[in-house]
Amino acid sequence: MLKVEDVHVYYGAIHALKGISLEVPQGQIVTLIGANGAGKTSTLNTICGLLKPKSGRVVFEGKDITGLATPEIVKMGLTQVPEGRRIFANMPVYENLELGAFLNKNKSEVAESMEHVYNRFPRLRERKNQLAGSLSGGEQQMLAMGRALMSKPRLLLLDEPSMGLSPILVKEIFSIIKELNEQGTTILLVEQNAKMALSIAHRGYVVETGRIVLAGDARELLESPEVKKAYLGG
Template structure:
């Protein structure tokens, strides 16, 4: 579904992404794991069109999207839930969700999608008129995911969904991610919690200093001595 071919990204003179290539098959969860600053978020932001690569190509469902504007990439069916959630704190929950469907002018369709999001995240329905900034960290993550789902994506990019959450909420968020995948959404997951990410993923890539240093089936990576030592606490 998604193919990234030998992508290089620079921030000025800094060579942030050094020839990353990866594939996300339809219907799977693929995870990128690695330390802070490894280049995981930069990779997602390049796929989404926020950053343009100096060289390399990105294909979504066979179509070259390397130089498309972000809104045109969203129209193709690819949406990102950003690191840090980036909700609109001073707006009610329902307005945050409506913004996720800003490309859709069909009010009936938008209402149907909103119902689906509320069915998946009942807490958002209970609090729909509350300001988004009054939600807990876990609820804000649910809102960010719900907002992304409003664009009806076929591929969802998730950037550090467990960041700053309690262990109980982390389990809940990962359970939701797995459920979304089982219902047909393909997922590319960037996550520092390597153990949780690999436990729900089909495939994994280990990113270090802008390069992929290991790749394989998620179960294999969970058992890999290198991965255990570097990311799983031995």
């Protein structure tokens, strides 16, 4: 479904991504794990058009989308839930969700998407008129995911969904991610919680200083001595 081929990205003189290549097969959860600053977010931002690679290409469902504007990429069915949620704190929950469907001018379709999101996240329905900034961290993460789902993506990019959440909420968010995948959404997951990410993923990539250093079946990576030592505390 998605191929990233030998992508190089620079921030000024800094060579951030040094030939990243990865594949996301349709129907799978693929995870990128690695330390802070390894290049995980830069990879997602390049895929969804927020960063332009100096070389290499991004191919989504057989189409070269390298350098396309982000709204065009969203229209094609690829959406990102950014790190840090980036919700609109001074707007109510329902308006945050509406913004997720800003490209869709069909009101009944938007209403249908909204209903679908409320069914998936009942807490958002309960709080739909509440200001988004007054939600708990877990609810804000649900809102960020719900907003992304409003555009009915076929591929969802998730950037650090467990960041700052309590262990109980982390479990809840990960079970939602697994459910979304089981219902047909393909997922590329960037996550510092390597154990949780690999436990729900089909395939994993380990990123270090802008390069993929390990790749393979998620279960195998969970058992890999290098991964255990570097990311799983033993």
